[in-house]
Amino acid sequence: MVLLFIGLMLSMLLASLNQTVLSTALPTIVGELNGVDNMLWVITAFILTSTITMPIYGKLGDLMGRRALLMAAIVLFMIGSVVGALANDMAVLITARVIQGLGGGGLMILSQAVIADVVPPRERGKYMGLMGGVFAIASVAGPLLGGWFTEGPGWRWVFWINIPLGLLALAGAVFFLKLPKHSGRPRLDLGGMALLAISTTALVLFATWGGSKYAWSDPIILGLIAATVVAAAAFVAVERRTAEPIIPLHLFRDLNFNLATIAGLFIGVAMFGAIGYLPTYLQMAFSVDATTSGLLMIPMMGALLVASVVSGQLVSRTGRYKWMPIAGGLLVAVALGLLSTLTPEAPLWTICAYLAVMGLGLGLSMQIMVLIVQNSFALREVGTATASNNFFRQIGATLGSAVVGSLFASRLTGLLAERLPAMATGGEAAGSNSLTPALVAGLPAPIRDAVISSYNDALTPIFIWMVPLALIASVLMCFVKEKSLATSIEHDVLSESISEGNILITADDAPATATSSAR
Secondary structure, eight states, rough: HHHHHHHHHHHHHHHHHHTHHHHHHHHHHHTTTGGGHHHHHHHHHHHHHHHHHHHHHHHHHHHHOOOHHHHHHHHHHHHHHHHHHHSSSHHHHHHHHHHHHHHHHHHHHHHHHHHHHHOOOOHHHHHHHHHHHHHHHHHHHEEEHHHHHHTTOOTHHHHHHHHHHHHHHHHHHHHHHHOOOOOOOOOOOOHHHHHHHHHHHHHEEEEBBBBBBBTSSHHHHHHHHHHHHHHHHHHHHTTTTTOSSSSSSSGOOOHHHHHHHHHHHHHHOOOOHSSHHHHHHHHHHHHOOHHHHHHHHHHHHHHHHHHHHHHHHHHHHHOOHHHHHHHHHHHHHHHHHHTTOOTTTSOOHHHHHHHHHHHHHHHHHHHHHHHHHHHSSGGGHHHHHHHHHHHHHHHHHHHHHHHHHHHOOOOHHHHHHHHSSSGGGTTHHHHHOOOHHHHHOOOOOOHHHHHHHHHHHHHHHHHHHHHHHHHHHHHHHHOOOOOOSSSOOOSSSSHHHHHHOOOOOOTTTOOOTSSOOOO
């Protein structure tokens, strides 16, 4: 069990590390490949493909079994990493990120769903907590590793490092992952997959491009919004009629699923909207270098790690979990309120303290919400339910990053134009678009203060605007029904064979070794 779980943690590490390790290496990568204007696609390609494939992996895992799918996802991710390491232009690099995303969506979902196959719900909390800790570690280690590789052996090692990690994860799946086998030929929801891909692609693109590459009123953005709505409506119509829907609509009849999914989406918006631009803010407003800005994020991730592990242990010991995401949402709201009060004169320890509060809130919320969703459905639907929950949280993260980034950029441009004389830094274009931390540090004091205050006033008010999202998430979790956590695993073999004979057996009639999931 220990070796299996190490393999699952490595799979989760591959996916989560890949989302952070490029942050510090990307400027060098796109510079060497002459593709600064296409930098956005390096990030968008992975987010898009991984988000689309999440529910697909979840559904296929329930239908076909998760072992082979997990191995396929690891192999796909490794292939993408090799292509990325050998890339000699931006087209190849973006293709590599697409391939990585095709595998990355499976790594994130299947690693969590496999736990449900081998660990009873009552014991699952401590394992899910450790999974949350993997995300915390990756969020700190990724930028540091990316910077070290870029300055040392070269940026291509950002991709090569995935090969030994992938081989270890693959070995864990091959030798230690023993799951119930699924018989029969699955019926695939190809129409649902296609419509989900179209709607998600349109949503991610208009959220990423709107307000930055194109104005919100641009016909391209309006067309993407229309495509999102139409494809989503068609998706719902298809899912109501297909035999094996990729996101079964009956999931939304479960109150706990709805509450945890909506709350998770709001927390995703607040989390990624808040932390996505903090390193840039810290470099510009507090005049710290890139490495230091990454190190300042450690208190948040350290607190997230501790909260995830401790909350998981408490769930396993007590069986109580409802209070955790409620408290987590309140802590996130408090942290956002505190971050909105930041000024360039604030000591760095206050930033670390505020981020630690944010980490505690996220650690009490994220993995527990997944546990609530998993505990609401029978094992045969755990993968689908987990993937659906993560899909909407990923959508929230994407929207948070995109909308906050757009607001931040537009506010910053306006404030710089208002406070910074165009000729002070060599012309209007050079003045606002070429500002770097090193350049700002060398400016005359009045101009430097104007730039710093502009960065501060552009970002910190946005934090307070996100407080209601965290509060709504906390309020929603108050209505969760705290269902008991089963102490053994139901593999549905008995129920499936019984249903074929049209015989109904209640939980009391079932053998003691096949405990029914708390519904």
